[in-house]
Amino acid sequence: MSSDDDWGFDTAQIHAGAAPDAGTRARATPIFATSSFVYDSAEQAAASFLLEDLEGFGYTRMSNPTTAVAERRIARLEGGVAAVATASGQSATAMALLNLLRSGDHIVVAGEIYGGTSNLLGQRFAEIGIAITNVPVADLDGWRAAVRPSTRAFFVESIGNPTGAVADLEAIAAVAHEEAEVPLVVDSTLATPYLLRPLQHGADVVVHSTTKFLSGHGTVIGGVVVDGATFDFGTRPERWPGFHTPDVGHGSGGYWERFSPLRQAYSRRLRSTVLRDYGPAPSPFNSFLLIQGLETLSLRMRQHVANAEALVAYLEGHAQVERVHYPTATGSPTAAVAKRLLPRGAGAIVSFDIAGGLDAGRRFVDSVRLFSHLANVGDVRSLVIHPASTTNSGQSEAQRAAAGIGPGLIRLSVGLEDAADLVADLDRAFAAAR
Numbered sequence: 004m005s006s007d008d009d010w011g012f013d014t015a016q017i018h019a020g021a022a023p024d025a026g027t028r029a030r031a032t033p034i035f036a037t038s039s040f041v042y043d044s045a046e047q048a049a050a051s052f053l054l055e056d057l058e059g060f061g062y063t064r065m066s067n068p069t070t071a072v073a074e075r076r077i078a079r080l081e082g083g084v085a086a087v088a089t090a091s092g093q094s095a096t097a098m099a100l101l102n103l104l105r106s107g108d109h110i111v112v113a114g115e116i117y118g119g120t121s122n123l124l125g126q127r128f129a130e131i132g133i134a135i136t137n138v139p140v141a142d143l144d145g146w147r148a149a150v151r152p153s154t155r156a157f158f159v160e161s162i163g164n165p166t167g168a169v170a171d172l173e174a175i176a177a178v179a180h181e182e183a184e185v186p187l188v189v190d191s192t193l194a195t196p197y198l199l200r201p202l203q204h205g206a207d208v209v210v211h212s213t214t215k216f217l218s219g220h221g222t223v224i225g226g227v228v229v230d231g232a233t234f235d236f237g238t239r240p241e242r243w244p245g246f247h248t249p250d251v252g253h254g255s256g257g258y259w260e261r262f263s264p265l266r267q268a269y270s271r272r273l274r275s276t277v278l279r280d281y282g283p284a285p286s287p288f289n290s291f292l293l294i295q296g297l298e299t300l301s302l303r304m305r306q307h308v309a310n311a312e313a314l315v316a317y318l319e320g321h322a323q324v325e326r327v328h329y330p331t332a333t334g335s336p337t338a339a340v341a342k343r344l345l346p347r348g349a350g351a352i353v354s355f356d357i358a359g360g361l362d363a364g365r366r367f368v369d370s371v372r373l374f375s376h377l378a379n380v381g382d383v384r385s386l387v388i389h390p391a392s393t394t395n396s397g398q399s400e401a402q403r404a405a406a407g408i409g410p411g412l413i414r415l416s417v418g419l420e421d422a423a424d425l426v427a428d429l430d431r432a433f434a435a436a437r
């Protein structure tokens with residue numbers, strides 16, 4: 004069913020990648036809670052290990068029928084060729100980049116990214132010999148200047164967490180492709196494919212934390228990597244040894260030679276080598292819950308955006324707010340890019356600098372009742388956190404300042420409740436913070 008390219012978004016989010024179960028006729032996608040799958044014969048088992056049989060399932064660390072429905076559906080919604088699900092958004096980013104990088108390589112990364120990704124790339128990747136240069140997302144000359152002979156990827160968030168800086172994807176992709184000759188990897192967690200499809204704007208690979216809006220219910224941790232199959236790893240093979248060296252146990256020929264005719268070189272290597280060996284596979288239970296969320300994605304995003312816009316208007320008029328950070332907010336440095344790339348709305352993460360700084364911020368988060376004070380975004384419930392002391396505490400003050408995160412910054416993830424009730428809750432918290 005996923006081959007039906009004509010479906011609109013609302014239809015695809017319900018039907019793409021799924022069909023009634025062949026054995027039982029179950030209409031909803033069942034949870035295939037099994038670690039492994041029986042081979043038909045010794046011959047089929049060997050073909051599976053040699054990557055000659057790509058259809059069947061062998062072991063849930065690499066693939067699983069419940070997870071495969073989520074993967075096909077997200078690939079379809081993003082306009083990608085294939086998707087590989089992982090156990091978390093963190094592992095999606097790590098696996099997507101480790102599919103491209105090895106020790107000694109270098110990546111250029113937007114400064115305005117989620118604190119956990121900043122820790123992963125700036126600390127863990129540094130420990131294994133992968134160098135990173137941070138560049139302000141809007142500084143195109145900075146992207147150019149950061150490129151080294153060892154650069155192998157550019158990484159941005161489509162909408163930066165938590166300050167809402169929007170990446171000019173076409174412009175950054177042009178530098179990545181024409182000057183650096185590397186793929187552009189985009190974390191599009193805050194946008195979702197309903198608001199933006201990065202592959203249509205020059206990205207080669209898209210990652211998501213499916214923990215957030217794609218699941219939407221705040222019950223699972225998950226991630227996904229979507230392959231646009233757009234990057235050419237064949238022209239300069241010496242730069243991409245992982246795609247041109249036969250893999251132990253997988254027969255002869257590198258991934259590019261064998262799978263680029265199927266447009267599966269990147270995604271096949273990601274699944275059969277990187278996911279197989281590092282092992283952060285999602286649970287089929289979590290994939291089932293992800294599928295339940297995907298089916299209402301567009302409906303939720305419309306309400307998320309409407310509520311976020313209502314709160315931006317309220318906050319922009321509030322005497323205790325020094326500045327509102329939202330892609331299309333007054334004074335946002337990337338507002339023009341946001342208006343161009345995000346015609347359906349700029350998502351549901353709204354941050355603001357509260358007058359009175361750190362102390363006022365602490366009193367504020369202690370005083371909300373309807374908003375939940377916790378470290379997550381993209382739930383149906385409205386959420387609030389103080390990034391400098393939590394999600395971004397692993398960064399230095401200078402790194403936080405470069406990412407626009409001041410000591411009094413408060414991040415809201417605007418949920419699906421009545422906007423008037425959310426405003427009333429914020430009013431109460433502002434009064435307590437005064």
Ligand code: PLP
Nearest residue numbers: 091092093117164192212214225
């Ligand atoms: N990317 C973004 C933009 C995020 O906000 C997060 C988590 O907050 C992640 C990645 C990491 O995802 P996870 O928590 O599912 O590992």
